[in-house]
Amino acid sequence: MPRRSIAAGILFGLSATLALAPSACPGQAYPDRPVRLVVDTSPGGITDLLARLSAEGLAHKLGQAVVVENKPGASGNVAIDFVVRSGADGHTLMICAGGNLVVKPFLERALSFDPMNDLAPVFNVAEAPHILVVPASLPAATVAELIAYAKANPGKVYYGSAGIGSPPHLSIELFARHAGVKLVHVPYKGVGNALPDMISGRVQLMSISFGSARPYLKSGQIRALAAGARHRLASLPEVPTSAEAGVPGWEMSAWFGIFAPKDTPPGVVRLLNERMQAVIDDPKTMQRLFEIGAEPVGGSVESFSERFRSDYRMWGQVIRESGIKLE
Numbered sequence: 500m501p502r503r504s505i506a507a508g509i510l511f512g513l514s515a516t517l518a519l520a521p522s523a524c525p526g527q528a529y530p531d532r533p534v535r536l537v538v539d540t541s542p543g544g545i546t547d548l549l550a551r552l553s554a555e556g557l558a559h560k561l562g563q564a565v566v567v568e569n570k571p572g573a574s575g576n577v578a579i580d581f582v583v584r585s586g587a588d589g590h591t592l593m594i595c596a597g598g599n600l601v602v603k604p605f606l607e608r609a610l611s612f613d614p615m616n617d618l619a620p621v622f623n624v625a626e627a628p629h630i631l632v633v634p635a636s637l638p639a640a641t642v643a644e645l646i647a648y649a650k651a652n653p654g655k656v657y658y659g660s661a662g663i664g665s666p667p668h669l670s671i672e673l674f675a676r677h678a679g680v681k682l683v684h685v686p687y688k689g690v691g692n693a694l695p696d697m698i699s700g701r702v703q704l705m706s707i708s709f710g711s712a713r714p715y716l717k718s719g720q721i722r723a724l725a726a727g728a729r730h731r732l733a734s735l736p737e738v739p740t741s742a743e744a745g746v747p748g749w750e751m752s753a754w755f756g757i758f759a760p761k762d763t764p765p766g767v768v769r770l771l772n773e774r775m776q777a778v779i780d781d782p783k784t785m786q787r788l789f790e791i792g793a794e795p796v797g798g799s800v801e802s803f804s805e806r807f808r809s810d811y812r813m814w815g816q817v818i819r820e821s822g823i824k825l826e
Contacts, residue, residue, distance in 0.1 A: 529589055533564040533590075535585075536566065537591065537592065537593040538550045538569045538571075541569055541571045545793065549625060549793065551567055552788070553778065557774055574607075575600075576610070578595065579595070579600075582618070582758070582759075583760055584760075587760040589767035592757055592771070594756065596753055597754045597810060600618070602814050604815075605814070615807075615811055617760070618761060619759045620804045621768050622776070622800075623754060623796040623802075625779070625795050626753065626754040627709065628753075628794070629751040630709055630712060630732075631704070631724045631741075632712050632721045632723050633703060634697055634698060635719055636700045643744070643745055655683075657702040658704040660684060660705070661688075661693065664825060665686075668686065669814060669823075670727065670749075672684075676748075677748035678746050694711070697721060698721060709792035725738065725739055727741050728752060729750065732794070734789060780795075
C-alpha cells in the first residue's frame with residue numbers, strides 16, 4: 500500500500516471516536532459495556548493517533564466498543580485525575596506518553612494524584628525514539644563534530660525544547676552530561692514553535708521524534724546526527740545509534756503506554772495486555788506505527804511496570820542533579 504494511503508488511513512480512517520466491534524460473548528464478565536480510552540492530549544498528535552489505532556484493534560479483540568475521549572489540559576493532569584478517580588474495573592483506561600508521568604512528581608507540586616501509585620501499568624504500546632538534529636547550516640555532520648563545535652564555542656550553542664521539563668529538554672540535558680559539553684536551553688511552547696528557529700539556525704540543536712522531524716529531514720533543512728535508541732531506526736537506517744556515534748549513555752525514546760486505575764483486577768489487566776499484544780503484532784498495525792514514526796514495543800505487564808519504575812528513577816536523578824525547576 501502506498502505510504503500516502505496508509506497515512507490517510509490513520510488520519511481519516513481512525514478519526515471516529517467510536518471503534519465498533521461485534522457483541523461480547525454470552526456470559527463474558529469483562530468487558531460488559533463499552534471501554535473508555537482517555538487521551539491526555541488534544542486530537543491530532545501522536546498520542547491521539549496511537550489511541551485510535553489501539554481502540555480500533557482492541558475493540559475487535561475484546562468484542563466491545565472502545566471509545567476514545569480526549570481530555571487535554573494542565574499538562575495532562577486533567578486526564579490523569581479523571582482516570583485515577585474512575586472505577587477500577589477495566590472500563591476506563593488511559594493512554595499517554597510515559598515521560599509526562601514519570602517527571603511530574605519531581606517538577607510539579609500539589610498534585611491531586613500520585614502517578615506512580617495511583618495508576619496500574621497495562622501495556623507498552625509503542626515508542627518513538629528521539630533523534631539528535633541540527634540545522635543544515637551548522638558545520639557538524641557527526642556527533643563528534645558537534646561535540647567539538649560545542650567545546651570550541653562555550654555558551655554559544657543553543658538547544659530548543661518543548662518547554663522546561665519536557666522530553667526534548669531532559670533528553671539534551673542527558674546528552675550534554677554524557678558528551679561533556681555545556682549548552683544553553685531555550686524553552687518553547689511545544690516542538691512546533693521551536694522548529695522554525697531550529698531551521699533558521701537560531702538554535703543549533705534539538706532532540707525530537709522522527710515524526711516531528713520527518714518533513715524537515717526530507718527537505719534537507721535539518722540533519723540527523725544520531726538516534727537515541729539501541730538499534731538503528733527502520734525509518735532512518737542510515738543514521739547511527741548514539742552508541743555508534745560515540746555517546747553510548749544517551750538513549751531517549753518517548754514511549755506510550757496504556758494505564759488503568761490502581762486496584763484494577765490483575766486478571767483484567769493481563770487480559771488487556773494479551774489483547775493489545777495481538778493488536779500490535781498484526782502486520783498492518785506495525786506498518787501504521789512505522790508510518791507515524793513509532794515502533795511497536797509490547798511485552799508483559801511486569802516488563803512494562805519495570806520500565807515505568809526505571810524511567811522514574813533515571814529522570815528523577817537527572818532532574819535533581821541538573822537543578823531543573825518549573826518557572
